[in-house]
Structure formats: C-alpha cells, structure tokens
Amino acid sequence: MMCVLLATAIASPAAAAVRIGEAGDAVAVIVVGDVESKGSHIAAADLQDVLKRITGAEFEIVEQTDDTDARTRIFVGGGGPVRAIASDIDFDGLARDEIVMKTVGRDLVLAGGGPRGTVYAVSTFFQDVLGCRWWAPGALTAPNDPDLAVEPLDVRYRPPFELRFVLSQIGGVPEARRWHRLSYDLSFDISPRGIPSRALRPDRYYADHPEYFAYLREDGSEDREGTYLFLRKQWKHNAIHEPKPNSYNKWVEVLDRTRRAYNQFCPNSAGARRVITDAVLEELEKNRSAGALPEIVWVAQGHANFMCQCDACEAMRGREGSDSSNWIRMVNAVAAEVAPKFPTVKVGTFAFLHTEAPPATLEPADNVLIYHMLHETNRLDPVTTYPFHADAMRKWARIGTVYVWDYDANYRNYYQPYPNYFVSGQNVKYFHEVGVDGIMVQGGFGKAADLAAMRTWVTAQMMWNPKRDPRTLMIEFLNGYYGAAGPYLMEYIETMVDAAHRKKGLWLGSYAFTTKDWATVRDMNAATRLFNEAAAAVRADRILAQRVWLARKSIDLSWLDRYDEFRNAAREQGLPFLGPANPSKIVDAVAPFRTSWGHWHIGKPFSAYFDEIREKFPPQP
Ligand SMILES: [Zn+2]
Incomplete structure (x- = not known):
C-alpha cells in the first residue's frame, strides 16, 4: 500500500531569477525556518557550505528576518516567518519526508514534512537545481558560479518509499545519509530478532509449558536442521560440551516426552501468545516512559527455519497454503492489543524462509508490517526473474504494508568483484511497481569494497526516484x-x-x-x-x-x-x-x-x- 504524490510545476515564466551570488559576494541570507528543528539547522549549515563552494562567498545564517532585508532570503524549513510569505504552501499538510522547493518573489523556500523533509529539500536543491553531485565521502562535484542565480521554482515531491536505508560503510556516514536522502535518523532495528525469542525463554517456560513450543511430528534426520533427531543430537552434544551445570539433559527428556522444541514456538498456543503479547506491551510501555516509543515492535521468527507441526498449525497451513498464515494470525492477535494503547506503533514480522509466501486468504491487520527478505534469491538477476519471490512480494504489497530487505554484496568477501551490478537498481524499480513501502539494502563494508560508492549512489538515487534508469545512473556515476x-x-x-x-x-x-x-x-x-x-x-x-x-x-x-x-x-x-x-x-x-x-x-x-x-x-x- 503506497501513495505517491509527484507535482512539479514551474512558476510563471515572467518571474525573475532569484539572485544568490554576485561577483563572488553573497546577495542572499539563509534563514532557519524552523528554529526548533535540528534538521532545519543541519540543512542550513549544509546550504552555507555548498553555496560557498559554488560562489566563493560567505553566507550568513540567521534565525530572524523581516522585509527590510534587501537580500534574497533562503528559508530552510517551514516554520516562523516563512508562513506569512509563502501562505499558499500547506506546510502542515506535507507528508512524511515530502519536500517543497519554491521561489516566492525574490525569496526561496526549501522545506519539507517531518522528520527529514527539510534536509532532503536542501539536498534535492543541490542535486536537481544547482547540479551538484556528491559521489562518496570527500568527493563532491559542484559548479563554479560567482554569479549564482536560480530560475523560478515550484516543486513538490513525495518520495514513494517511506524507508530508504542502505546498510553499508558509506550508508553509515552522516553526510552520505543527507546527500543520498536516506532515512538517516530513523530508529530502525535492521536485524530484529524480535520479542518471542526474548520472552519465551526456555529456562523459564520449556519444562513447565512445553505446549507453548513447536511440535515436531516427524523424526527427520540428524543432518536436517530443525528436525527432532537433529535437535536431539545437538542438545545431547551441548549437555556434554556446554559449561556445566546446564539444562540440556533435562531438555532432551522434555523433547522425548512431548516432541516439542523450544527453538521455535507454537503460534497457535494461547499461552505462548499471552506471554508474547504481555512482553510486547510491557516493552512499549517502558519505551514510552523513556520517551522513545519505536515505530515498529518486532514479533519475528528469527533464523529458525522450521515450523510447529501440531494439529492446529497443520490445519491452518493446509487451508492457507503457507506457514506465514500461522504467524499472521498470531501477529494480528498481538497487534489487536497494541493498536488501542499504541496507535502509532506497527507490529513487524518477517516473510522469510518458510514464511516467505503469503497466506491464501488471511491478511495482515492494518498495524502489521511485513518485512520481506530476499534472502533466498539468486543474486545474479533481479527478483523479477524468480516468480516465487516476485509473486510473493506483489501479493504481500497488495494486502499489507511491506518493507523489503535486499542484499547487494558478497558477505564472505567484500573485495571480490560481485557480478550483480545492475540488480539492486532494477529491484528497486520492481519494488516500486508492486507498491512496496520501504527498502533496506544490505551492502558492503570495508574501504575497498567492490565499487561500493557506485552501488550506494545508484541505489540511493533509485530509492528517491524509482522512475530513473539504473544503467544511466551508473554511467553518470562512473564518468x-x-x-x-x-x-x-x-x-x-x-x-x-x-x-x-x-x-x-x-x-x-x-x-x-x-x-x-x-x-x-x-x-x-x-x-x-x-x-x-x-x-x-x-x-x-x-x-x-x-x-x-x-x-x-x-x-x-x-x-x-x-x-x-x-x-x-x-x-x-x-x-x-x-x-x-x-x-x-x-x-x-x-x-x-x-x-x-x-x-x-x-x-x-x-x-x-x-x-x-x-x-x-x-x-x-
Ligand atoms: Zn502449533
């Protein structure tokens, strides 16, 4: 589910250009439009740096201004005096991270919706209007123009993805996050293990309430992960090799008696659901008291790639065709208790491994977020080449709010050439086409990681505007x-x-x-x-x-x-x-x-x- 608003119009051609520099002198002043907003101050400082770079002039930053100032006023942020000057801009109606770049008479307004819109407006002004390119840390290309002026502007743009995150060496640099218009200050746990594994601690619940945990109907084999025989062998091994005293012998006894394993829980167990829900509510209450309520609370499966085989779970899977159905039913139940108490919080869960395919009919509640991980795809080609993954994503995006976790590096060796150079950009195009809401791309780390600056730049440009062409962007970057x-x-x-x-x-x-x-x-x-x-x-x-x-x-x-x-x-x-x-x-x-x-x-x-x-x-x- 996604909503995109892209409105671009140029003001009346009769309007004069807005003058910023003249023969290397500043003829404009930067006005912090939102004194209370940290983003407004950061964006003003960035603007001061870049304008100096282009014109050679020192630009003053002020917090107060009035019409007696003869200079061009560049308002950064949509609060205070700018509201009277640009009364036709609905500042309060700007969506999350939406931007405005607008000339008003001799003045210029660069502002945006919270939390980062103003920073993105300034960054977009640098790139789309002034022609600057920030390729990588320490590599800024900017024009040289002591007589800088800008033509009349009236641009309003809302980025189609609400989360744009690149987990990489460069993606972690604050300057990169501003130039690349990444969701830089978001408290986003990119690799959540989630509450179930923390709350349903085996030492507390497993011996007394084995019914909370996954039932293993089949024996499986000692080599097949997540099966009864595999776990039994592992725990017996742990009983000997883990520091003593440990509980593994006791747990093998529970496993043999009940065929339930604590590595995964039973999503249809009312008891397990209660423990998880209470833990979620308690954690959110604690966060709220600390003034740090997250946007997402994770109720996620972790890496345990197996599923409860009890009658209730099997019946549900049989009806809905995917293990995800049991998870969605459970997460919906948690979300129903979260909604009235924490209406701004989404309950996040994974579509990953055995839960990647969506259920046939069951849909996630409105306050549930699906985090679809493309972990199992061949990295050689875009996701559109692989119908199972592409179809799963299309359907998830149709029935719920979806973030994608994509992978764009070789995690066993960041330095090797990794021959998937066109994949990330093409994937972003597809994510947009099917209506994905947010993207996290896990890239490379290390100073010499394979063409890392190019990968991050192209992906970031595509995330801001997925209508662009990744190959054209790549050529632009390389040149x-x-x-x-x-x-x-x-x-x-x-x-x-x-x-x-x-x-x-x-x-x-x-x-x-x-x-x-x-x-x-x-x-x-x-x-x-x-x-x-x-x-x-x-x-x-x-x-x-x-x-x-x-x-x-x-x-x-x-x-x-x-x-x-x-x-x-x-x-x-x-x-x-x-x-x-x-x-x-x-x-x-x-x-x-x-x-x-x-x-x-x-x-x-x-x-x-x-x-x-x-x-x-x-x-x-
Ligand atoms: Zn079950």
Missing part, C-alpha cells in the same frame, strides 16, 4: 567519479556481468570466498586490460588515479586468491597470463591499509585477510 576512466570501468562491469551469465546455471549466492564459481582466466585478463586502460586514462590526475587504483583492488586481490589455479589454466589453455608477475608487490601495496580498511567480510577485519595473503606471498628481497 563523474572516475573521470576519463569511467567508460573503461563501465566496460569492466559489463565484462564481469557477462562472465557470470556465461556460466550456465550459476547460483550467485552472497557467501562465496572467491570468484571460482564464475570467473575464468580469460575474464580476469579482460578485466586487467580494462583497468590498465582506465589507469592510463587518468594518469595525470592524482585523485582520479587513486580512485581507479582502489577500484582495481577487486581484481588484483582476485588474482591472488586463485593465483596458481589461474596460472595453470592460462598455461593449459594457451592463454596469456595477465595476473601480477610478482604477487608479493600487490600485498606490499595494500600493507599500509592493513588495519585501516575495515572489514574483509562479516565478522572479519581486512587485517585477517591481509595476513593470509602475506603468508602466501611473503615480501621479496
């Missing part, structure tokens, strides 16, 4: 950020994507240590030639050369990961070997960054990776 090397990098991207698609039946997961599933020595040679040309194209520019050098680390390190294998393959196939003749030199070149490049993959720093390759390729005398 803007890498200068004359841009076209070679685009060709490199196409080369990597083609290589992955040439590999028949490739399942591009998010957890591969190396490129062995798809990249051949021929692909690596092609990539290396392109990086050589890219480097040559920007040799004279220190900053661009440094950016290309960093991007090239994906390929340099990929050669090292499979060095002997590539050498042998080249020899066997009669191909040139364009990998580094002296791999130790590649290691030497990244040695200064051993501790400053952050992550290598989830849970491991770059230094751990560095130590591995250093051992493999020790320093040469």
Whole structure:
C-alpha cells in the first residue's frame, strides 16, 4: 500500500531569477525556518557550505528576518516567518519526508514534512537545481558560479518509499545519509530478532509449558536442521560440551516426552501468545516512559527455519497454503492489543524462509508490517526473474504494508568483484511497481569494497526516484567519479556481468570466498586490460588515479586468491597470463591499509585477510 504524490510545476515564466551570488559576494541570507528543528539547522549549515563552494562567498545564517532585508532570503524549513510569505504552501499538510522547493518573489523556500523533509529539500536543491553531485565521502562535484542565480521554482515531491536505508560503510556516514536522502535518523532495528525469542525463554517456560513450543511430528534426520533427531543430537552434544551445570539433559527428556522444541514456538498456543503479547506491551510501555516509543515492535521468527507441526498449525497451513498464515494470525492477535494503547506503533514480522509466501486468504491487520527478505534469491538477476519471490512480494504489497530487505554484496568477501551490478537498481524499480513501502539494502563494508560508492549512489538515487534508469545512473556515476576512466570501468562491469551469465546455471549466492564459481582466466585478463586502460586514462590526475587504483583492488586481490589455479589454466589453455608477475608487490601495496580498511567480510577485519595473503606471498628481497 503506497501513495505517491509527484507535482512539479514551474512558476510563471515572467518571474525573475532569484539572485544568490554576485561577483563572488553573497546577495542572499539563509534563514532557519524552523528554529526548533535540528534538521532545519543541519540543512542550513549544509546550504552555507555548498553555496560557498559554488560562489566563493560567505553566507550568513540567521534565525530572524523581516522585509527590510534587501537580500534574497533562503528559508530552510517551514516554520516562523516563512508562513506569512509563502501562505499558499500547506506546510502542515506535507507528508512524511515530502519536500517543497519554491521561489516566492525574490525569496526561496526549501522545506519539507517531518522528520527529514527539510534536509532532503536542501539536498534535492543541490542535486536537481544547482547540479551538484556528491559521489562518496570527500568527493563532491559542484559548479563554479560567482554569479549564482536560480530560475523560478515550484516543486513538490513525495518520495514513494517511506524507508530508504542502505546498510553499508558509506550508508553509515552522516553526510552520505543527507546527500543520498536516506532515512538517516530513523530508529530502525535492521536485524530484529524480535520479542518471542526474548520472552519465551526456555529456562523459564520449556519444562513447565512445553505446549507453548513447536511440535515436531516427524523424526527427520540428524543432518536436517530443525528436525527432532537433529535437535536431539545437538542438545545431547551441548549437555556434554556446554559449561556445566546446564539444562540440556533435562531438555532432551522434555523433547522425548512431548516432541516439542523450544527453538521455535507454537503460534497457535494461547499461552505462548499471552506471554508474547504481555512482553510486547510491557516493552512499549517502558519505551514510552523513556520517551522513545519505536515505530515498529518486532514479533519475528528469527533464523529458525522450521515450523510447529501440531494439529492446529497443520490445519491452518493446509487451508492457507503457507506457514506465514500461522504467524499472521498470531501477529494480528498481538497487534489487536497494541493498536488501542499504541496507535502509532506497527507490529513487524518477517516473510522469510518458510514464511516467505503469503497466506491464501488471511491478511495482515492494518498495524502489521511485513518485512520481506530476499534472502533466498539468486543474486545474479533481479527478483523479477524468480516468480516465487516476485509473486510473493506483489501479493504481500497488495494486502499489507511491506518493507523489503535486499542484499547487494558478497558477505564472505567484500573485495571480490560481485557480478550483480545492475540488480539492486532494477529491484528497486520492481519494488516500486508492486507498491512496496520501504527498502533496506544490505551492502558492503570495508574501504575497498567492490565499487561500493557506485552501488550506494545508484541505489540511493533509485530509492528517491524509482522512475530513473539504473544503467544511466551508473554511467553518470562512473564518468563523474572516475573521470576519463569511467567508460573503461563501465566496460569492466559489463565484462564481469557477462562472465557470470556465461556460466550456465550459476547460483550467485552472497557467501562465496572467491570468484571460482564464475570467473575464468580469460575474464580476469579482460578485466586487467580494462583497468590498465582506465589507469592510463587518468594518469595525470592524482585523485582520479587513486580512485581507479582502489577500484582495481577487486581484481588484483582476485588474482591472488586463485593465483596458481589461474596460472595453470592460462598455461593449459594457451592463454596469456595477465595476473601480477610478482604477487608479493600487490600485498606490499595494500600493507599500509592493513588495519585501516575495515572489514574483509562479516565478522572479519581486512587485517585477517591481509595476513593470509602475506603468508602466501611473503615480501621479496
Ligand atoms: Zn502449533
């Protein structure tokens, strides 16, 4: 369910341009329109910086103004004096994060709906009106214009996604969040484990109330996760190997007697539902007292990929065709008690693993939020290629409020080329088409993560306006950020994507240590030639050369990961070997960054990776 309002109109052509700079002097003043709003102050300071960058002038920021000021007044935020001046703007009617950019006589209004609209209005003004591009931290392209003036403007825009979140190294930088118009100050628990697993503690409930927990009808096998025999083996193992005293022997006895396992609960158990509901209400009450009521409270399944097989759960699943039905019924019951007491809070739950498909007829309550995780898709192509996931999303979006958790990195090695470059942008287009309400994209961490600045920029632009074309955006980024090397990098991207698609039946997961599933020595040679040309194209520019050098680390390190294998393959196939003749030199070149490049993959720093390759390729005398 989603509502988009996009209204753009240009004021009467007779109106004069609004003057901001004149021969390098400021002829405008910045007025904080909303003195109470932190966003208004932040946006005013950003505006001051960028206008100075463009005109060379110092712009004053004031909180008070009147008509005797002869300068152009740029109002940042929609409170105070601006209301009298721009009486035709319905400031109070602005939706969440909706923006207004409007010239009024000789003045300019940049404002937006709470909580971040004013910041986004200023950021959009920089990008769409002044022509600035903020590519990455420390990389701002801005025009030089000591006589800056803007043509009459009358723009009102509401971003179609209420949540726009990029979980990545760059996505976490405050400046990036403002320029990329991400939901930067939202208290959003991106990886919620939820209340059920916290409330239904086995030591408190399992022995006395096994009926609260999942019934395991089938024996399964010791190798199949979540089955009776698997858990039994695991708990018996834990009884010996976990610190003593522990309860595992007692719990094996309960498991054998009742066939109920505490790792998952029974969503049809009235007792379990009561415990969970009470815990939810208690937590929200506590949050409210602390002045920090969240927008979402999570009642989510966690990673336990199995479901209760009791009669009630089986019957429901049989009728509705999906495990999600049992969850939705339970979450709806919790939500019914939350609604009257906490009307602004949504109860969030996952569509994930066995609950990904929506129920046939049951629908989530109005205050329930579905968090659909595209965890099980092949990352090689957009979600539209995979009907099960695409259809599930379309249906969830039709019957409820849906956020999507998408994945845009290889979490076992952020430095490898990850040949899904067009997927995230195309996915955002689809999310918009079916009416998804919010997006969280989990990207890469680490300073040299594979084309991370480009990925974040393109995804952020698409989330702000999904009608744009991701490929065009990508080309704009590459030419803007890498200068004359841009076209070679685009060709490199196409080369990597083609290589992955040439590999028949490739399942591009998010957890591969190396490129062995798809990249051949021929692909690596092609990539290396392109990086050589890219480097040559920007040799004279220190900053661009440094950016290309960093991007090239994906390929340099990929050669090292499979060095002997590539050498042998080249020899066997009669191909040139364009990998580094002296791999130790590649290691030497990244040695200064051993501790400053952050992550290598989830849970491991770059230094751990560095130590591995250093051992493999020790320093040469
Ligand atoms: Zn059950």
